[in-house]
Amino acid sequence: MSRAKRIAKELEDVKKDQLSGVTLEMAEDDDLSHLKGTFLGPPGTPYEGGLFEVDIKIPNEYPFKPPIMKFDTRIYHPNISSQTGAICLDILKDAWTPILTLKSSLISLQSLLQSPEPTDPQDAQVAKIYLSDPKKFAETAANWTKIYAPNENYKPTGKEDYSDFTKLAENQKIINQDIDDCEKYGIDKNTVKIFEDMGFPRDKIIDALRKLNLKHVRIDDDMTQQKVLDEILS
Amino acid sequence: MTDDDEYFEDFSDNSSIELSGVDEDVLGNELSSVDISDSGEYEFDDGPGNTDSSSEILYSFYKSRTSGGIPTHRLKYRNIALDDIQKELEKDVKKVQNMLQLDYGKCLNLLLQYSWNEHKMLDMYMNAPNHQDYLLKNGIYEAKFPEDLSRLISTETDENILCGICYCGPTKDEPMNFFSMYGCKHKFCTDCYIQYLKNKNESGSMAIECPFADPKCHLKITIEELNVLSEYNNKMEEKHFYHKKQEECNLLSEEQIKQMYKLDSDSEFEFDEQLDVEDDFNNTVKTKEKMKIDELVYDFHTIIQQREREEIDKKRNRTIISKYWYNIGSRYCTINTKKYKHCPSPDCDNVVQFIGFDSDIVANIEELKRLLMIPLVRCKSNHQFCFGCNETAHAPCPCKVVQLWKIKCEDDSETLNWIQTNTKDCPRCHSLIEKNGGCNHMTCKSCTYNFCWICLGDWTAHRNNYRCDKYVPNEDSDVSKVRESLEKYMFYFNHFNNQRISHDKDKQILEIFENKIKELQINSGVSWIESVFYKECVNALLECRESLKWSYAFLFYIPNCRGKQLIETAQWQLSNKVEQLSRLFEDVEIGDVIKKKPMFLTIKSSMVTAQNVFLETCIDIFADKHTLKDFVQRWNIK
Numbered sequence: 001m002s003r004a005k006r007i008a009k010e011l012e013d014v015k016k017d018q019l020s021g022v023t024l025e026m027a028e029d030d031d032l033s034h035l036k037g038t039f040l041g042p043p044g045t046p047y048e049g050g051l052f053e054v055d056i057k058i059p060n061e062y063p064f065k066p067p068i069m070k071f072d073t074r075i076y077h078p079n080i081s082s083q084t085g086a087i088c089l090d091i092l093k094d095a096w097t098p099i100l101t102l103k104s105s106l107i108s109l110q111s112l113l114q115s116p117e118p119t120d121p122q123d124a125q126v127a128k129i130y131l132s133d134p135k136k137f138a139e140t141a142a143n144w145t146k147i148y149a150p151n152e153n154y155k156p157t158g159k160e161d162y163s164d165f166t167k168l169a170e171n172q173k174i175i176n177q178d179i180d181d182c183e184k185y186g187i188d189k190n191t192v193k194i195f196e197d198m199g200f201p202r203d204k205i206i207d208a209l210r211k212l213n214l215k216h217v218r219i220d221d222d223m224t225q226q227k228v229l230d231e232i233l234s
Numbered sequence: 235m236t237d238d239d240e241y242f243e244d245f246s247d248n249s250s251i252e253l254s255g256v257d258e259d260v261l262g263n264e265l266s267s268v269d270i271s272d273s274g275e276y277e278f279d280d281g282p283g284n285t286d287s288s289s290e291i292l293y294s295f296y297k298s299r300t301s302g303g304i305p306t307h308r309l310k311y312r313n314i315a316l317d318d319i320q321k322e323l324e325k326d327v328k329k330v331q332n333m334l335q336l337d338y339g340k341c342l343n344l345l346l347q348y349s350w351n352e353h354k355m356l357d358m359y360m361n362a363p364n365h366q367d368y369l370l371k372n373g374i375y376e377a378k379f380p381e382d383l384s385r386l387i388s389t390e391t392d393e394n395i396l397c398g399i400c401y402c403g404p405t406k407d408e409p410m411n412f413f414s415m416y417g418c419k420h421k422f423c424t425d426c427y428i429q430y431l432k433n434k435n436e437s438g439s440m441a442i443e444c445p446f447a448d449p450k451c452h453l454k455i456t457i458e459e460l461n462v463l464s465e466y467n468n469k470m471e472e473k474h475f476y477h478k479k480q481e482e483c484n485l486l487s488e489e490q491i492k493q494m495y496k497l498d499s500d501s502e503f504e505f506d507e508q509l510d511v512e513d514d515f516n517n518t519v520k521t522k523e524k525m526k527i528d529e530l531v532y533d534f535h536t537i538i539q540q541r542e543r544e545e546i547d548k549k550r551n552r553t554i555i556s557k558y559w560y561n562i563g564s565r566y567c568t569i570n571t572k573k574y575k576h577c578p579s580p581d582c583d584n585v586v587q588f589i590g591f592d593s594d595i596v597a598n599i600e601e602l603k604r605l606l607m608i609p610l611v612r613c614k615s616n617h618q619f620c621f622g623c624n625e626t627a628h629a630p631c632p633c634k635v636v637q638l639w640k641i642k643c644e645d646d647s648e649t650l651n652w653i654q655t656n657t658k659d660c661p662r663c664h665s666l667i668e669k670n671g672g673c674n675h676m677t678c679k680s681c682t683y684n685f686c687w688i689c690l691g692d693w694t695a696h697r698n699n700y701r702c703d704k705y706v707p708n709e710d711s712d713v714s715k716v717r718e719s720l721e722k723y724m725f726y727f728n729h730f731n732n733q734r735i736s737h738d739k740d741k742q743i744l745e746i747f748e749n750k751i752k753e754l755q756i757n758s759g760v761s762w763i764e765s766v767f768y769k770e771c772v773n774a775l776l777e778c779r780e781s782l783k784w785s786y787a788f789l790f791y792i793p794n795c796r797g798k799q800l801i802e803t804a805q806w807q808l809s810n811k812v813e814q815l816s817r818l819f820e821d822v823e824i825g826d827v828i829k830k831k832p833m834f835l836t837i838k839s840s841m842v843t844a845q846n847v848f849l850e851t852c853i854d855i856f857a858d859k860h861t862l863k864d865f866v867q868r869w870n871i872k
């Protein structure tokens with residue numbers, strides 16, 4: 001009912017808007033629950049000049065539950081799996097709200113390419129290189145863009161300058177070293193936050209999680225949370 | 235057999251098994267309730283449930299000492315409902331409300347934010363340079379709510395308004411209702427807001443934020459505002475429900491109703507249990523026995539309507555607001571996990587409240603666990619679970635051993651896939667046989683060969699009729715140690731898994747059985763009360779199967795020794811009774827059920843006795859400090 005109406009409206013809106021560079025279409029005829037979206041690689045990044053395709057599955061509870069998105073185009077990025085295209089982005093998970101749209105999600109993906117979040121990586125291997133060797137990272141990412149995300153309509157500007165992009169990586173590296181035990185042990189930040197909110201100190205939480213060999217606990221997984229609490233309190 | 239097995243030889247000789255029935259004595263001195271909230275941060279002056287001292291104190295085991303005189307260190311507990319917790323939490327909120335002079339729901343949100351850590355919350359509040367900013371940061375709009383919050387819902391006709399979620403808007407002819415929180419003016423249509431809250435509720439969220447996202451609005455909905463939408467939603471659903479029911483009711487013809495109740499003019503009245511209106515209806519009939527049929531039909535309608543109203547009430551118990559409180563209560567139990575456990579049965583509203591121990595030496599759950607005791611508790615709805623680990627009952631296997639076993643099963647699951655299949659070949663004629671009941675005595679349909687499901691051996695070789703419980707190491711084989719240990723594991727796993735399968739199959743058979751009982755009630759006028767005994771038998775049977783299942787996991791970890799033999803003997807007695815009862819359920823002609831009631835009850839009570847003896851034996855074995863220490867060290871149980 002309202003779900004179909006809303007998706008149809010969203011498709012229409014994207015079609016009308018030529019400026020954003022975002023496209024949205026049904027993957028198969030008359031199936032509003034499976035779409036394909038594309039957007040352009042942001043300028044000044046190694047993804048410039050690429051056209052990225054995203055597979056979009058829309059759950060029955062949409063828009064109250066987020067769309068399920070993954071990259072069809074192979075991409076080299078800390079928050080996107082280089083193997084499966086799975087995406088790690090908060091608004092596609094807990095931070096989703098029904099007021100967000102497919103278009104706004106695609107635009108969020110675009111800005112994710114501009115500013116990666118290496119503390120919350122999807123592809124740990126890629127994230128490691130991003131932090132340790134930003135120049136090499138940018139080269140590889142640019143290479144992948146040329147190979148996997150070619151865009152016929154793109155007119156090269158001539159200069160390939162990713163200095164802003166690599167500078168960001170350098171900064172993140174510094175901040176990162178200061179704060180993050182989570183990343184060191186591969187523990188999900190939001191998981192730590194659940195227990196921090198209960199008033200437990202961070203180091204105790206991380207200790208307990210490490211002892212139980214847990215990297216991630218779902219917010220609604222009371223069973224596991226209780227085990228962690230038992231461990232913290234023991 | 236390895237050398238270290240000898241450690242286990244050494245336990246005091248208190249293992250004589252006495253087949254005593256129920257024990258009434260309570261030897262342990264009644265300790266006053268032990269306060270285990272040792273970390274000051276989580277202490278509450280007046281914990282939930284404490285005020286209601288009228289509810290009965292229960293124990294985790296049926297007697298305080300085994301027949302061998304070993305203390306069982308029982309956990310003392312009380313059954314409460316999630317609602318009781320809510321009542322107590324409301325007191326906490328009121329206390330904060332008096333201090334901060336804020337609306338109730340705002341205080342509730344603050345407490346939620348700080349996981350009921352009142353001191354920390356107040357500390358932060360008092361030290362904040364600007365209270366208004368502090369509250370805003372926590373998603374709270376300071377200004378006091380007006381008297382009438384129902385005005386948060388407004389009926390709109392302006393065609394320029396559009397709901398940002400469904401993209402629908404009102405017209406002059408078709409107005410729409412919109413809702414926004416008091417502190418922000420982000421309006422969404424009531425349908426969308428309600429759906430949004432229901433979805434958040436389902437995922438267990440509390441202090442839910444406004445859906446607006448550009449930029450993200452962090453205002454949190456209060457219980458007062460939630461109530462406005464919940465009430466509105468109830469009204470809408472009720473309307474819808476009555477509308478639907480009205481249609482259904484009109485479809486039922488008088489003839490159908492008569493048939494449902496077999497209302498022939500000369501026959502006795504008999505009633506269909508399925509509709510669950512029997513009792514009320516029965517009473518009606520008794521007082522108006524000679525009433526004309528059409529009058530009865532009228533009465534039937536009245537009863538149905540009354541039931542419908544109750545059904546609505548029941549639904550209301552899962553309204554937005556009640557589900558929200560359910561989540562809050564459940565989370566509270568998680569935070570105060572030492573004191574409260576929310577029953578792990580799906581959607582069960584019951585809570586078990588820890589009171590203390592019936593023991594001189596045990597002061598907390600950890601110490602109890604170290605003694606390999608299992609604090610089994612039952613919620614108000616009789617769901618049995620372990621207070622130690624919040625898993626379904628797993629006696630006689632200690633909590634830590636359950637963990638070890640689960641890990642082991644996961645590790646070895648690949649190689650053992652074959653075991654999990656539910657079919658086997660007949661050992662004589664090789665036709666495929668599917669296990670169809672819980673009993674292990676199989677009879678091949680093609681060649682009538684009687685064999686044991688577990689070992690595939692001739693059934694007559696199972697001397698004592700139901701015996702096939704013992705792992706006998708193959709002394710002659712010169713297979714490597716690794717192989718032997720795998721074989722040993724497979725033996726116990728096979729039995730463990732077999733009990734699991736039997737448990738499921740028993741359940742299936744019992745469902746069929748239940749339907750037959752219903753038929754019986756209709757066809758031969760057996761009253762529901764007369765047949766209720768079988769339910770007790772069913773519950774006892776399923777619980778004993780669980781005990782047996784876990785006993786195999788436990789035995790896997792106990793080295794060969796005399797203690798193990800004693801456990802195995804007691805286990806065999808239990809298993810014998812379980813199979814007897816299971817077989818009885820499978821074989822009994824449904825018409826004979828009432829006639830065989832004494833038989834059911836006799837087997838059941840001897841099964842329960844066997845279970846008690848079995849559990850006591852397990853406790854007795856580890857009463858010896860050396861045995862316990864060795865066991866704990868061997869498996870590195872902390």
Ligand SMILES: [Zn+2]
Nearest residue numbers: 397400423426
């Ligand atoms: Zn709407």
Ligand SMILES: [Zn+2]
Nearest residue numbers: 418420444451
């Ligand atoms: Zn808002």
Ligand SMILES: [Zn+2]
Nearest residue numbers: 577582613617
């Ligand atoms: Zn329960």
Ligand SMILES: [Zn+2]
Nearest residue numbers: 620622623633
């Ligand atoms: Zn347990």
Ligand SMILES: [Zn+2]
Nearest residue numbers: 660663678681
């Ligand atoms: Zn056969």
Ligand SMILES: [Zn+2]
Nearest residue numbers: 686688689702
């Ligand atoms: Zn056998």
